[in-house]
Amino acid sequence: MGINSLFFPIKRFICVYFLCNSFVSIGSSPNDGDSSEVTWTGSWQQGGLLLGQLDRGYRAFYKGFPLQETKTGQILLGLGRDADGMVNVDFLDSSGKKTTRSWEVEKREYKVQYIEGVRQDRVIPPESVSSRIGEEAQQVRNARALRSSSEAFLRGFDLPLVGPITGVYGSSRIYNGLPRSPHYGIDYAAPLGSDVKAPGSGVVTLVHDDMYFSGGTLIIDHGMGLSSTFLHLSSILVHVGDSVKLGQVIAAVGATGRATGPHLDWRMNWRDERIDPQLVLLALPAKKIGLP
Numbered sequence: 500m501g502i503n504s505l506f507f508p509i510k511r512f513i514c515v516y517f518l519c520n521s522f523v524s525i526g527s528s529p530n531d532g533d534s535s536e537v538t539w540t541g542s543w544q545q546g547g548l549l550l551g552q553l554d555r556g557y558r559a560f561y562k563g564f565p566l567q568e569t570k571t572g573q574i575l576l577g578l579g580r581d582a583d584g585m586v587n588v589d590f591l592d593s594s595g596k597k598t599t600r601s602w603e604v605e606k607r608e609y610k611v612q613y614i615e616g617v618r619q620d621r622v623i624p625p626e627s628v629s630s631r632i633g634e635e636a637q638q639v640r641n642a643r644a645l646r647s648s649s650e651a652f653l654r655g656f657d658l659p660l661v662g663p664i665t666g667v668y669g670s671s672r673i674y675n676g677l678p679r680s681p682h683y684g685i686d687y688a689a690p691l692g693s694d695v696k697a698p699g700s701g702v703v704t705l706v707h708d709d710m711y712f713s714g715g716t717l718i719i720d721h722g723m724g725l726s727s728t729f730l731h732l733s734s735i736l737v738h739v740g741d742s743v744k745l746g747q748v749i750a751a752v753g754a755t756g757r758a759t760g761p762h763l764d765w766r767m768n769w770r771d772e773r774i775d776p777q778l779v780l781l782a783l784p785a786k787k788i789g790l791p
């Protein structure tokens with residue numbers, strides 16, 4: 500969250516929620532065409548998530564590994580921020596015959612966001628914290644590396660809180676004038692202590708009170724490589740191993756770690772790919788009726 504964005508939270512909010520077709524389009528790709536092996540729902544944009552329904556008897560492979568399937572033959576595929584060119588998926592039919600299909604990734608333009616007033620030691624960390632930073636990054640990687648067969652993501656996703664959006668997926672970030680890694684989450688400004696609700700059902704895989712960059716940090720596994728991470732929390736109300744339901748209050752908004760004010764930063768991963776939570780909300784909207 501930055502000074503520049505503080506002045507225009509309402510404008511950004513409107514942009515994201517009411518004019519979203521202008522920069523988040525679903526299904527408009529000329530190549531979203533289904534093949535005889537699979538039917539896709541979702542976005543081929545960079546940062547997109549796709550839910551595929553396999554035709555009976557097919558198995559899918561991506562980058563050489565088999566894609567996990569639900570009991571009814573659904574698969575997930577996530578595209579990174581800088582995914583480029585064609586996505587190739589191999590399909591094997593029940594006789595073992597292989598077919599490769601390709602879909603083109605749609606490029607996006609990412610904004611540059613300038614953020615001032617960040618504690619300088621969170622922009623240029625002192626040598627004394629380098630091992631701490633490394634250990635914390637490893638804990639996050641371990642949590643995201645879990646490959647549960649849960650189908651919790653099929654219940655869909657909803658907002659973790661309602662608030663002005665002050666940061667979006669993909670933007671390049673300049674902290675105190677220094678370029679740093681891009682932003683991979685959505686930032687929602689909200690008063691300190693505001694409820695954070697689980698945007699989707701799943702199991703808690705990481706709880707940390709105070710990571711160097713991300714402060715109070717929580718990770719939820721939604722199944723089949725899909726996870727949510729919540730940053731800068733002031734308190735966390737769940738424990739590792741807890742099952743959480745969509746809409747359940749799981750934490751409180753804070754300003755811990757590298758934050759300039761209270762906000763929630765919500766990120767999503769599919770396996771090692773960082774994907775855009777806003778595209779997940781569109782691809783897998785919460786099912787209001789018939790929740791299992």
Ligand SMILES: [Zn+2]
Pocket residue numbers: 500666682684685686763764
């Ligand atoms: Zn953020």
